[in-house]
Amino acid sequence: MHYLLILGLKQIIFAAKQVNSVAQPIGIFDSGYGGLTVFRSIAHLMPQYDYLYLGDNARAPYGNRSFDTVHEYTWQSVQWLFAKGCPLVILACNTASAKALRTIQMQDLPLLGNANRVLGVIRPTAQLIGGYSRSLSVGVMGTTGTVSSLSYPKEIAHSYPNIRVSQQACPMLVPLIENGEQDSAAAAYFIQKYTQELLAQDPLIDTILLACTHYPLIAHHIAQHLPAGVQVISQGDIVANSLQDYLGRHAEMQQRISCGASQQFFTTDDTSNFDLHGSQFFGAAIQSSFADVLP
Numbered sequence: 001m002h003y004l005l006i007l008g009l010k011q012i013i014f015a016a017k018q019v020n021s022v023a024q025p026i027g028i029f030d031s032g033y034g035g036l037t038v039f040r041s042i043a044h045l046m047p048q049y050d051y052l053y054l055g056d057n058a059r060a061p062y063g064n065r066s067f068d069t070v071h072e073y074t075w076q077s078v079q080w081l082f083a084k085g086c087p088l089v090i091l092a093c094n095t096a097s098a099k100a101l102r103t104i105q106m107q108d109l110p111l112l113g114n115a116n117r118v119l120g121v122i123r124p125t126a127q128l129i130g131g132y133s134r135s136l137s138v139g140v141m142g143t144t145g146t147v148s149s150l151s152y153p154k155e156i157a158h159s160y161p162n163i164r165v166s167q168q169a170c171p172m173l174v175p176l177i178e179n180g181e182q183d184s185a186a187a188a189y190f191i192q193k194y195t196q197e198l199l200a201q202d203p204l205i206d207t208i209l210l211a212c213t214h215y216p217l218i219a220h221h222i223a224q225h226l227p228a229g230v231q232v233i234s235q236g237d238i239v240a241n242s243l244q245d246y247l248g249r250h251a252e253m254q255q256r257i258s259c260g261a262s263q264q265f266f267t268t269d270d271t272s273n274f275d276l277h278g279s280q281f282f283g284a285a286i287q288s289s290f291a292d293v294l295p
Helices: 002-018 034-045 067-083 096-098 101-112 122-132 145-147 153-157 175-178 183-202 217-224 234-249 271-282
Strands: 026-030 050-054 088-093 117-119 137-142 165-168 207-210 232-233 263-267 288-290
Touching: 026 034, 026 067, 026 232, 034 050, 034 165, 034 234, 034 271, 050 067, 067 088, 067 096, 067 101, 088 175, 096 101, 096 122, 096 137, 096 145, 096 153, 101 117, 122 137, 122 153, 122 232, 122 234, 137 145, 137 183, 137 263, 145 153, 145 165, 153 165, 165 183, 175 183, 183 217, 207 217, 217 271
Parallel strands: 026 050, 026 088, 050 263, 088 117, 137 165, 137 207, 207 232, 263 288
Antiparallel strands: none
16 A cells, blocks of 8 residues: 555656646545535635545445545545645545544655645534534534544544534445435435434434535435434535635635636546536536546
């Protein structure tokens, strides 16, 4: 794995240095479709920028994969976005943010020797989610990978040490949603099952965080199984506002991002299938191109 990463670094390091001083798009990455819900919020808040979205659909889902595998796949995709000129990449994927972001920030990026940056979705969400809860009890619904990483309990504890965090892994939801079955009887069964299991952990939960970017498509179904007064929070607007704040505080990065209001979509799998299903997540018709991210 390390040999492949080093080889990939050699392939992109020259290109990355060449575009380092040129204004380019913001890169947004997800293992598949889910990040499009975050992209939608970002583009709505800041439509002036150019964006390039990459979905690694050929290797999705990431949720049940090991830390090493998620890091390898994510870093290959980030390098591809860097080679396309993106100086800033948002990991709009909770599993990638949980299992790969820290290694990328601490080990991989310093080897490039440039000012490119990679940000995730967990920290900005964790920094705000406690403010939604009055009972000081928050529930988190996510993939097995995100839940097992314990990233949300750890990050929330930094900002809100008094918040009680209960987690529920929901391994069946992403496959159902990606196959267009979010309104099916099977989806209804698992949504009710996971929601009840989460609430059973702590009856005082008054806020449920959807810690998977696929779940906004079923937020209304989840809400049907919740007691009055329990709210469901999606990440899109939180991440978008956090990114806007980041760019406001980092003028050097903002100056490197082009403002042509363009949107490009790429997938590592079949483009027609991506366009069909991706439009449901993005809320508008999209047209993608194929991306070969392997080094």
